Amino acid sequence: MNLKELSRALELSQTTVSRALNGYPEVNAETRQRVEEMAAKLGYAPNQQARRLATGRAMSIGHVVPRSLHEMMNPVFMEFIAGAGEAYSQHGYDMIISVVGDQDVEDAYREIASRKKVDAVMVHGPRIGDNRPALLAELGLPFLIHGRIPGLEKTTSWIDVNNGQAFERATNLLLDLGHRRIALLNGLEDMDFAARRRAGFEKAHADRDLPVDPKLLRAADMTEPYGADSALSMLRQKAPPTAFLVSSMITAIGVARAIGLCGLKIGRDISVITHDDALSFLPNSGEVPIFTCTRSSVRHAGSRAAHLLIEKILPDPTTLVSEYLESELIIGQSTGPHQAN
Amino acid sequence: MNLKELSRALELSQTTVSRALNGYPEVNAETRQRVEEMAAKLGYAPNQQARRLATGRAMSIGHVVPRSLHEMMNPVFMEFIAGAGEAYSQHGYDMIISVVGDQDVEDAYREIASRKKVDAVMVHGPRIGDNRPALLAELGLPFLIHGRIPGLEKTTSWIDVNNGQAFERATNLLLDLGHRRIALLNGLEDMDFAARRRAGFEKAHADRDLPVDPKLLRAADMTEPYGADSALSMLRQKAPPTAFLVSSMITAIGVARAIGLCGLKIGRDISVITHDDALSFLPNSGEVPIFTCTRSSVRHAGSRAAHLLIEKILPDPTTLVSEYLESELIIGQSTGPHQAN
DNA sequence: ACACCCATCCAAACCGCTTTGAATAGAAAG
DNA sequence: CTTTCTATTCAAAGCGGTTTGGATGGGTGT
Numbered sequence: 001m002n003l004k005e006l007s008r009a010l011e012l013s014q015t016t017v018s019r020a021l022n023g024y025p026e027v028n029a030e031t032r033q034r035v036e037e038m039a040a041k042l043g044y045a046p047n048q049q050a051r052r053l054a055t056g057r058a059m060s061i062g063h064v065v066p067r068s069l070h071e072m073m074n075p076v077f078m079e080f081i082a083g084a085g086e087a088y089s090q091h092g093y094d095m096i097i098s099v100v101g102d103q104d105v106e107d108a109y110r111e112i113a114s115r116k117k118v119d120a121v122m123v124h125g126p127r128i129g130d131n132r133p134a135l136l137a138e139l140g141l142p143f144l145i146h147g148r149i150p151g152l153e154k155t156t157s158w159i160d161v162n163n164g165q166a167f168e169r170a171t172n173l174l175l176d177l178g179h180r181r182i183a184l185l186n187g188l189e190d191m192d193f194a195a196r197r198r199a200g201f202e203k204a205h206a207d208r209d210l211p212v213d214p215k216l217l218r219a220a221d222m223t224e225p226y227g228a229d230s231a232l233s234m235l236r237q238k239a240p241p242t243a244f245l246v247s248s249m250i251t252a253i254g255v256a257r258a259i260g261l262c263g264l265k266i267g268r269d270i271s272v273i274t275h276d277d278a279l280s281f282l283p284n285s286g287e288v289p290i291f292t293c294t295r296s297s298v299r300h301a302g303s304r305a306a307h308l309l310i311e312k313i314l315p316d317p318t319t320l321v322s323e324y325l326e327s328e329l330i331i332g333q334s335t336g337p338h339q340a341n
Numbered sequence: 342m343n344l345k346e347l348s349r350a351l352e353l354s355q356t357t358v359s360r361a362l363n364g365y366p367e368v369n370a371e372t373r374q375r376v377e378e379m380a381a382k383l384g385y386a387p388n389q390q391a392r393r394l395a396t397g398r399a400m401s402i403g404h405v406v407p408r409s410l411h412e413m414m415n416p417v418f419m420e421f422i423a424g425a426g427e428a429y430s431q432h433g434y435d436m437i438i439s440v441v442g443d444q445d446v447e448d449a450y451r452e453i454a455s456r457k458k459v460d461a462v463m464v465h466g467p468r469i470g471d472n473r474p475a476l477l478a479e480l481g482l483p484f485l486i487h488g489r490i491p492g493l494e495k496t497t498s499w500i501d502v503n504n505g506q507a508f509e510r511a512t513n514l515l516l517d518l519g520h521r522r523i524a525l526l527n528g529l530e531d532m533d534f535a536a537r538r539r540a541g542f543e544k545a546h547a548d549r550d551l552p553v554d555p556k557l558l559r560a561a562d563m564t565e566p567y568g569a570d571s572a573l574s575m576l577r578q579k580a581p582p583t584a585f586l587v588s589s590m591i592t593a594i595g596v597a598r599a600i601g602l603c604g605l606k607i608g609r610d611i612s613v614i615t616h617d618d619a620l621s622f623l624p625n626s627g628e629v630p631i632f633t634c635t636r637s638s639v640r641h642a643g644s645r646a647a648h649l650l651i652e653k654i655l656p657d658p659t660t661l662v663s664e665y666l667e668s669e670l671i672i673g674q675s676t677g678p679h680q681a682n
Numbered sequence: 683a684c685a686c687c688c689a690t691c692c693a694a695a696c697c698g699c700t701t702t703g704a705a706t707a708g709a710a711a712g
Numbered sequence: 713c714t715t716t717c718t719a720t721t722c723a724a725a726g727c728g729g730t731t732t733g734g735a736t737g738g739g740t741g742t
Binding site: 047050 | 393422435436441456624
């Protein structure tokens, strides 16, 4: 069932039928209704490929995911995608995801651009000194960054959590509780979000003229064993930390495991604050959440990002938008005052 | 830069240029080279939309993800996607993902089909009595199921782990170790994979004429708290289990937490076997993995699935393929002999 | 009654590619 | 020296929509 057949069935021109279905005003109301009914009856829907070609709009948004990035952001990325995907559907956009090797990212973007596969792209996992904005500008591909790139805050569009402030507040909470040896289990620090979190952590210390022990700082892919192994080795050193600030629930779960292995009790002997992306399969809610956390729904971020991209940037790609996402500091069961054993 | 411009620059017809680039034989070798060089020089790549329209092939594969399904399969799904995505890229296919509400799945498929957005779809999370195969057949959309649907094993294409056998073996291992009260923390049992796992679990018991205590069986979305809460309540009942068989690493981590909370030691006091999908952010490898597990890489599953879909099913949609994936039983630190306290 | 407007509808061009059906020319065959 | 291939190239017809630039005809204002 295509437009030609439909218009023949209606004894109307393709022009009129097309216009009727696309809501143009120069169509008699009665005619429009007749067209809509017939279209529904015959199950007509415009061929997407033809429409794309005719309009010049791909009606889809691209996500290029390098394997390595995705390796560590896996669940976070998925949740973001879920949020974005819903928003895309609402706007009639398709989401196309390219999983490519790390070296092939640039090629992937070039291919996407030259073949006109998408109208815009979402940039994930911005790094310090990231060159994707330059590349995308050269290719003429509108984009929105989930996160920020230092130095490009004013010249690119982005949506981000205030990571620095969130971790500063979390650190202050621990300091207020009397903790003085706080470990930071961060993500890889060439990622912008991780660098900002570390900065917040350090600022909180600096504001009180407290030192930061480099031995208590780690940065790695945020896996469960990373949390467990790091916590284990730190807790066994001569001057162990009394609190942990962790960049991911998954890693925090590892920390909790290590604390248990050491025969200590989380929240009483050792305090833990984690960032909680509100992943659906790792709920940390309830009356009193298991983990004290800085929480910000990454799914909501995906949804907002998609809306901004479609509603603001696509209509006029020169528009610059930037938006901060809420992040709450929520007290759970994993924090308590420093034990002056 | 489009075909017309390129052919003008070469002083050749569009026909010849198109054929040269697509590897047709009726083109002079010298001409072909000239064309290729010029195309590279001018950065020409055929407009994907136009090509799709002309060939009638969308060159893309669809994944329709209902929110609820994705809710629980989140990380597993993502990992599958990653594997499939790479394979698609290799074949020049795009992956388009639709995230829709639970009630909108059917509409999503109809829309995809009538608008000719994809050449085939991947079916995720098959349930018992799943009606998607019927729908897709009606719509004329080729598909491959990740998992199986009881009763349709012979009439649909699928790729699956031998869940029943894996869990039967795991159960037997626990029984061999002397455990007699084994808890099963399963996924939702209207999902085919969960039903098969339970069947394997029960078969192992039946083969030894051992009873299964219904109080030790649970089925739910595989979150971390589900594991922790279930284990906690079971361990506190009058006749607690001495071992757990768990359907997911994430839930198993919750079980481990609960065991710790009870002051018990995993592997010594309580044994745990989990299914391990080999998620990249939850590595369970190393010399001796933390968890004894039945392991099968879901990323590899995605890759194989994509290859099968593109290489076998697309060329002839009447082909039926079915493939079993390896699943290993790997001994880690979380199992040990039953303690006859 | 005449010119002018609107409201509707339509034929045809166009989007950029693939593919069908010929045309051309030099080579091989008769 | 024709005739038949064969190798190579091309013009034009789709693919299925959207959009431009008119037609058509009844309603209005004078």
